[in-house]
Amino acid sequence: MKLVLKYGGTSIATPKNVKDIVKHLSSLKKGNQIVVVCSAISGTTDDLIEISNLIKKEKKDQVKQLTNKIIQKHKKFAQQTISKSKVRKQLLADLDSAFTKLVALIDGKIQLWEITPRSLDYLISYGERLSSKIVSAALVDQGIKSEPFTGKQIGIVTDSNFGESKPLLDTTRLRVSKNVDSLFAKKVIPVVGGFAGADQHGRTTTFGRGGSDYSATTIASSIKADEIWLMSDVDGLMTADPKIVKNAKILKEVSYVEAIEMSLFGAKQIHPRTFEPLLSKKIPMRIRNTFNLKNKGTLVTATPGANTKKTVKCVSTIRNNGLIDIRGGSMVGAL
Numbered sequence: 652m653k654l655v656l657k658y659g660g661t662s663i664a665t666p667k668n669v670k671d672i673v674k675h676l677s678s679l680k681k682g683n684q685i686v687v688v689c690s691a692i693s694g695t696t697d698d699l700i701e702i703s704n705l706i707k708k709e710k711k712d713q714v715k716q717l718t719n720k721i722i723q724k725h726k727k728f729a730q731q732t733i734s735k736s737k738v739r740k741q742l743l744a745d746l747d748s749a750f751t752k753l754v755a756l757i758d759g760k761i762q763l764w765e766i767t768p769r770s771l772d773y774l775i776s777y778g779e780r781l782s783s784k785i786v787s788a789a790l791v792d793q794g795i796k797s798e799p800f801t802g803k804q805i806g807i808v809t810d811s812n813f814g815e816s817k818p819l820l821d822t823t824r825l826r827v828s829k830n831v832d833s834l835f836a837k838k839v840i841p842v843v844g845g846f847a848g849a850d851q852h853g854r855t856t857t858f859g860r861g862g863s864d865y866s867a868t869t870i871a872s873s874i875k876a877d878e879i880w881l882m883s884d885v886d887g888l889m890t891a892d893p894k895i896v897k898n899a900k901i902l903k904e905v906s907y908v909e910a911i912e913m914s915l916f917g918a919k920q921i922h923p924r925t926f927e928p929l930l931s932k933k934i935p936m937r938i939r940n941t942f943n944l945k946n947k948g949t950l951v952t953a954t955p956g957a958n959t960k961k962t963v964k965c966v967s968t969i970r971n972n973g974l975i976d977i978r979g980g981s982m983v984g985a986l
């Protein structure tokens with residue numbers, strides 16, 4: 652089977668989590684061809700966004716402190732994740748190269764005290780650039796062939812709408828399928844940083860909210876994957892918000908349409924745009940828990956089984972909304 656597995660920020664939040672993921676991938680790769688897509692390590696994207704805000708406020712010292720925090724965090728993470736000295740040394744060298752470029756980018760923005768949508772996309776894409784290097788090295792550390800890639804390097808081409816870009820699917824599918832097929836032929840597991848691609852001029856773009864999921868489904872549709880798994884810290888889609896309804900249950904199977912409606916009306920596990928690349932290819936998606944692999948999660952398909960076609964599957968909640976009801980006999984027909 653061809654599988655695309657996307658890991659969210661909480662899934663790779665600690666060195667132990669990454670090691671556990673590698674164990675799972677090690678057993679899963681037998682008989683399967685796998686592409687891994689990962690988000691930034693938990694909290695990193697927020698820190699990068701905060702750096703951009705501090706630059707706008709001309710807070711140089713705070714920018715430097717937060718940049719150093721990101722660098723030290725990833726160095727420590729790498730050292731605690733990788734056991735083989737040769738692999739660790741190479742990873743730290745690769746990270747240092749990325750840090751040098753990140754610092755140069757930030758220093759340039761400090762000179763201008765300005766952040767444009769284009770430069771913001773490039774800045775906040777660094778979380779996934781760093782995490783993909785660490786996850787790939789963790790696979791190599793356990794004797795598994797792997798290479799890290801940015802969305803641009805793997806072949807994701809987008810429009811130039813910085814901050815909310817969309818993939819140009821025809822071009823992307825050709826490039827991604829060619830690149831991934833050559834890696835599969837060498838038995839390499841590519842680890843792709845999610846959330847970003849590049850426009851036709853080679854400029855880094857990001858997909859906005861739910862961006863790493865969007866990257867994963869774009870890649871899945873490009874390589875005609877048999878399934879895509881979205882791995883996070885939840886067991887799947889629920890019949891209701893478990894924080895509100897204590898006896899909420901996991902939905903075993905839903906349709907694309909149902910999942911899109913759930914996401915539009917309050918389900919936080921997935922963004923509706925995530926499904927766009929999958930619709931024409933009808934690729935099944937599983938929403939699973941990285942920390943509870945015994946649970947198969949929720950299967951999202953184009954045509955769910957007859958036994959899952961219940962009248963009502965989910966009750967969702969949209970917070971912080973109000974309704975204004977204007978009444979009066981003289982208003983009949985006025986609105």
